[in-house]
Amino acid sequence: MFNKKYTLPVLLTFLMTAGAAQGQYIIKQADTEAALYNYAKAIPLYEKAYSRKPTANAARGLADSYRKMNNYQQADAWYEKLLAMPDHTAADEVHYAQILISNGKHAAARTILDAYLLKMPGDKVAENLRQGCDSTIQWQSVSPVGGDFENLQYLNSEWSDWSTAFNSGRIVFASDRPYDSLRHNPIFNTSNIKKKYYGWTGNSYLHLYEGVAEDSNSTRLLPRTINGDYHSANASYTADGQKVYYAITDLKKKGHTFLGREGTYTLHVEIMEQAWDTARNTWKQASPFPYNGIFNYAVGDPWISPDGKTLYFVADYGEKGLGGTDIYYSRRDDNGQWLEPVNMGPEINTSGNERTPVFDKEGTFYFATDGRPGIGGLDIFKAVKQQDHWTCRNMGLPMNSAQDDLGPAPDNTTLYFSSNRPGGKGSDDIYRFTPYRVLLFNLYGTIVDRKTGKPLHDAAIKLVHKETGASANTLTAADGTYHFRLDSLSSYDLNVTKAGYDTASGLNVTTRGLTTSANLRQDASLGTPELITGTGTPDLVNTFKLQNIYFDLAKWDIKPTSLPELNRLVTILNNNRGWKVEIATHTDARSSESYNMKLSQKRAESIVSYLISKGIARERLVAKGYGESRLINRCADGVSCSEEEHQANRRTEFTILER
Structure with a gap:
């Protein structure tokens, strides 16, 4: 997942004399490994340091390392010890609350957040987490949508398996299971990067595989033209299968000489494009997306529109974004050139991290985020665009859990996604959910002036889901009409407001008891006394x-x-x-x-x-x-x-x- 960052921290041999740890404290060794994202190496060093002297630095190093490796149980134990120490920080409290949420301890997390917000009022991250604790209790009281929910046992392994896509009837996904590819002609022979070992997780690097959901023997590694020596993930294909976009990390030089300085830097994830060579029956040489920034920022999670003309992706462009990773899109012009990326804006992006964008055939937008109130970690949301405005809704249970849920991949009525929730086969597993019966409901209506009967444009319509409290908003068109999509087995309150008119409130709409898809209608007239x-x-x-x-x-x-x-x-x-x-x-x-x-x-x-x-x-x-x-x-x-x-x-x- 993206909290594993897809980064390659490059440490050259010129650091060896200064950083060989001879005569240095163990805690400094651990900090050095953690700074290089080598958490699997840092943890035993922090443990050794803590056993010699229980300090907040050692406890924090262990808690943070386990958190970044998604080992929530160990992180929970170490944050509990850390917060018992007087020199813990405010950030430690927020991180502990996040871990408690990931472990399903929402009440305990809310207690931590209440105390934190008394000291740090207005902290948006903490406010979202607290709101998520409250809404989770509400979501859990509502029966989840019924359907077939299954772990794809034949594709998953005891390692991390995620980032689902489809090509030619096969499922393409990423996994950090052990692999047998060999590295040839290394760019550096002085780097501490190990070709089969990712220091962040202690596992192999992510590589792309394909297979069939019901046949474990069908899984195979994609060719070397796509899988390099380091990370490859998040494949997305055009409808004709002639182009693929995916995220990678690779070794590249930063500058022309490293003599006389410590050559430590981070190589971020980037997007590659590859076209199919029909004549040779293979993939052509990959070309980088022009708005990558391997030395400066991460660009990943690509999703290409079926016609190949629009690329959606996530990036951390620093001050250009709203915070963390945001979702952007770039359009290809008539000359085949990618245009300047456009941020999807605050209706989609938040101060947190947005991930894994994708559209279904009806134009519904799916993505994951930890920047909105949710059940825990990354949650999957869906967004519908109406009159140039996006309305986002948490997909609730069972698609979301207290852990990280991301990588939505719609396939007709079935939604594939990835999660590291308990009970899976490995760290991250691929799941799919098919509702028992998909019913489609639409709400239409016209708002008019009560006295004249003329349509009212730009009247504000608010639709509130009675069970979840989620709301959707829109404005009437020039002819006074509006439209919402409705969920099955749901009841809503509809309110209508317009400046200079009285409010129409308490209008009830329900899909409960309806056994077939339907278009519902709710008109209203506004007037003044x-x-x-x-x-x-x-x-x-x-x-x-x-x-x-x-x-x-x-x-x-x-x-x-x-x-x-x-x-x-x-x-x-x-x-x-x-x-x-x-x-x-x-x-x-x-x-x-x-x-x-x-x-x-x-x-x-x-x-x-x-x-x-x-x-x-x-x-x-x-x-x-x-x-x-x-x-x-x-x-x-x-x-x-x-x-x-x-x-x-x-x-x-x-x-x-x-x-």
């Missing part, structure tokens, strides 16, 4: 009409179509807690005066009862039925009027009695 100008009202300024409040003939039960407007009134009253209001209902002049008076009183009382059920205090509400005593037009008894004119008299109002 309408001033009533009828005669006989003592305080016209304080009386407002409620729209769309309907009752069946001779009944006073509240109809479902009236709830959005009544919920709007609930919001108004909650926002103005000093108000005491009268709820008044009116009838037209048909039927007797006494009947209309009794009917309108019962209807007013029904509305007041509903408001009380929504938490509005009874003493703030007065129910008043006026029957036909306050007509607002000419339609009295015996006057011939249209149905529309009678409808104008059948109204519900609220009057502010006290402010």
Whole structure:
């Protein structure tokens, strides 16, 4: 995984006289190995130093080394010892919280983060981790999506296996299992780099393999034209299979001479492109992506669009990014040249690390990140673009776990991904998940002006998932329309706001109980409280009409179509807690005066009862039925009027009695 950095720390023999450790402290030896990412060598040295003298430096060296090697159990034990020492640092506390989360100890991690944030308020990393602890408890209370979840036993090994891609019906992946390739014509013969040993993990370097999920005998190493002596991972192929992009590390000189100085530097991961030579039936010589920076920054995790015209990748371009590794894309122009990379922006990238970008056939974007609240470590998210804006959602259980989950690879309805969760065959394993039944739900609607019926553009629509609390946002188009994709077995709250209009809130949308894919619809109309100008009202300024409040003939039960407007009134009253209001209902002049008076009183009382059920205090509400005593037009008894004119008299109002 990327926290194994794919780096090659080059240490030349010119360091040997200065760094042979003769007469130096063991802790300095350990620090030197750790600085070169040789954690497998650093750990026994730190252990020896700690046994001689238990210091915070030694404990931190062990805790950090185990953390970077993804040995969470050992890291947990050493961070616990470190935090018991008075000279531990604030960074140690955050790292300990991260390890506790990776070990599924979210409550303990939250305690550490609460204490840390009291000392370091506003720390975004710590705030995300704490929010992730809270949301994990919520996610765990919701049943995970049902489906076939399996470890690909035939591909995985006892080592690290991950970074899934597909080519010609075969699965291509990276693994640090032992390999038999030999290194020829070394660039340096004075380097301490071992051709079969990666000091960070103590295993072999990552190499690319291919195989079939159900046949362990099918796995084979990709050719030497792709696999070099050091890291090769993250393959991605064009749809026609004629080009492949992948990440590598390799030895390269930095400058022309090393005489007279210590030649220590880091070689970062870079992206290579290779084309298939049909005539020779082999891959051509690889060419580097022009925006690599092997001596300065890491560039990796490539994903090429099926047509080969857009390359998505992650890079740590320093101050150009938002922090850690960000996701970028580069387009190929008509001359075949790659254009300046574009950062995907804060709707995707965070101050943390974004990893492994990929699109499915429908245009849904998948990636991994540790910069958003999640279940633990790297979590897999999916993002949908609507009206030039991305909406991201954590994929939850079972795709994510308390450990690192990354490398999503969609294949029709199946999602392949990699995880180092407990219970696997090795360090990192490849998994796949296929939902039992894929149901597709879309929500459409139109937002209009309540008075004119004209569509409202740029109205803000917020969709909140009731079970997870996740939200999605969009704006209406010029014709007042909007669209969301919905999950199955889910319920949502829909809220609509626009400057100068009242809010439409509490609109309910659900896919529960639906057994087939469907397009759902939820329209809404926005308006401002309408001033009533009828005669006989003592305080016209304080009386407002409620729209769309309907009752069946001779009944006073509240109809479902009236709830959005009544919920709007609930919001108004909650926002103005000093108000005491009268709820008044009116009838037209048909039927007797006494009947209309009794009917309108019962209807007013029904509305007041509903408001009380929504938490509005009874003493703030007065129910008043006026029957036909306050007509607002000419339609009295015996006057011939249209149905529309009678409808104008059948109204519900609220009057502010006290402010």
